[in-house]
Amino acid sequence: MIFSTHPLHPEVTDALSAIGDYRVASAPSAKAISSESEGAELIVVRAPIPPEVIEREKGLRALVRHGAGLDMIPVETATRAGVLVANVPGANAITVAEHVIWSALALLRRYPNVNDDLRARGWVEGRAHADHGRELTGKTIGIVGMGNVGRKLAGMAQHGFGMEVICHTRRPDSVPQSVRAMSLDQVLGTADVLVLCCPLTEQTRGLIDAAALMRLKPGALLINVARGPVVVEDALIDAIESGHLSGAAIDVFDHQPLPNSHRLFDLRNVILTPHMAGITEESMLRMGQVVAAEIRRIAAGDLPENLVNPEALDLYRKRFV
Template structure:
């Protein structure tokens, strides 16, 4: 009987083909907790693109691993997986340039007043829309503040510094490991000096609520906030208030406290925001790269090897014991 590989979402066609060569591929009917709980029964591998309920791990005797289709681990209750003797792996870095390009695109669009121009061209006509151009601004030569200098932050720095001649300020836990041209600083200085602030950090106890009312008040008047991290990094109510006051030049938000974003969410009524449905890291190219990483890790795990990007290595002895693996 072949191993069951369960995915919370459809995957790139090449990846789908390769996973079917490794086992029986099951795609969730919808990425809801209820469907994931019911339809993951009997799985050996879970491919993670949606939050995985913790109760699945102790329930499944044949479950070997949860493999994240991407980098962030907030969708996987890692402690629950570890307690159950289940491996956790991810695919870091492969969509970093994808997210970085999204940051640049959205910052450019906000600086050039694209949301207002697009809406007014449709509703008010040529002259009404064109009037916004007098207030458009260029990205080149401005100051970019990057919160989090992991793979995404570094990719964003490369584009901004080398492509747009931007000054780059960085908030990082590793200030001695910054690329040339990035200046380490604290959050207060970064917010006060940056024309564009990009949140690229993981969601942790330290970053939850990192940007609240006080931090937004420290930002330059007319500055742009781009959040490609996680929704709870920003106090959503405080951001709404700051945008309504008009102090910020706008915000590009890809991640939210509640996902999917409710259709009556007040952010949807604002003209100075770009909202995207957690898609900053998704393109045809990045989907293939992430999927290829999943295939590689799945192949290794089913062959009895350690994953290359092993996120809970302390589980290895318990995992080997579960599956009767000898030295």
Template sequence: MPEIIFSTHSLHPEVTAQLQTLGSLVIASEPSPAAILEQSAGASIIVVRAPIAPEIFAREKGLRAAIRHGAGLDMIPLDAATEAGVLVANVPGVNAVTVAEHCIWSSLALLRRYPEVSADLRTQGWARARAHSDHGRELSGSTIAIVGMGNVGNALFRIAHGGFSMKVLAVTSRPESLPDGAQAASLDEALANSDVVVLACPLNENTRGMIGAEQLARMRPGAILVNVARGPVVQQQALVEALQTRSIGGAVLDVFNQQPLPSDHPYIAMRNVILTPHMAGITEESMLRMGQGVVWEATRILAGKQPRNFCNPSVWNAYLSRFG
């Protein structure tokens, strides 16, 4: 009987074809908790692009691995997987440049007031839209703070510093590993001295709620906040108030506390905000790269080998006792 590979989402066509050579590929009818819980039954491998319920790991006695289609592990209950003897792997770094490009284009758009220009050009006319250009600002030569110098942070540094001659302030727990040209800074220093602040850190107990009213008050009046990390890194109500009062210049938001973003959320009506539906790391190219990483890991696991990017290596002996 072929192995069942279950994916929470559809995948790149080339990746789909490759996974189908490894087993029977099942795609969730929708990426909802109920559909994932029901339709993952019997899976040997789960490809994760949406949150996985802990009970799946306890229920599925033949489940070998959960493979994250990307880097962040917040969608996988790691403790539950480890307790059940299930391997967890991810595909880090392959969409770092994708997210970095997103940070740059969206920052440029917000600094040049694109949301207001586009809306007014369509509804108020040429002159009203063009008037916004007097207040547009340039990215080149300004200061960017990057909070989190992982793969995304380093890719963003290369574009910002090398392509736009930006001064880069880096908030990191490993200042000794910073590339030449990046200056280590505390969060308070970075917030107070930057024109663009990018959150590119993982969500954990140290970063949850890290940006609140006190931190937003430290930012320059015209500065913009870019969040490509996770929604709960920012205290949502504090940001809403800062944007409504225009105590900061604006925000670029790709991630939210609740996803999908409710249609009546205050962000929707704000003209100093660029909103995207958690897509900063998604392009045709990055989907292929992430999918190829999943295929690589699935192939290794089904061949009895450890995954290359093994996120819970302490589980290996328990896994061997299950599958030999």
């Protein structure tokens, strides 16, 4: 049985249904996933997988992430159980990069304020924000994390808007020749727009704390399309309320869904989106097509192309070969 934590693109649903018995969770909750995944051999992951599902399902062959990030999968638990883990790197990189550019443009042109005041207070009040808008062209963008998203974003920023691109990454071999790699402190002190698109690890958790935020240039923007815990949320709110930052666009949060009472909702110069930077009709189809291809390989007895835990192979082969 192929089990998915979420409904998928119709074409992908058809492809998976052609491979075998295909079922979708009634809700992307831990309770529904745990109770409804019984008997699963392959799981498509778009919501956190409870470790007990992996430990319970003796016929589980693989967990295939519908996306790149692995924080929804207890990889160590899967490896100990001899369960393969695969992901889909890069399929939504252009989607996330577009979201960053859109967010930066909207913040610089004060779109949240313009939209609110035009609707609530009229033409004159809305248009008054125009004099304080800024252009993206010629600004310096600092990218933390130079993976698939970072590289796509660098190309858009340079070739579309004539921006200077600087970055901080633990993989200097991934930096395009036209991009300057710097220390984190140098990026913070130089960037007009700071973009976080790094993975969540023990090294990046809390990376952008109060001290880091104060090292940003006054008036800078912060855009987070990485993971919520990379930023200390209370410190970010303080930096915006104090006026040190001119705005932020946040797609990911410490706790999701974001509670309606959260302090971020009170900030007019913050764009909030519900973890959707990588989701469009096109990206969902691209990601789903790769997921279906990986599941087809595993169901046929082959290994996935994007295997992320090769340490599980010996036990996996004892279980299924």
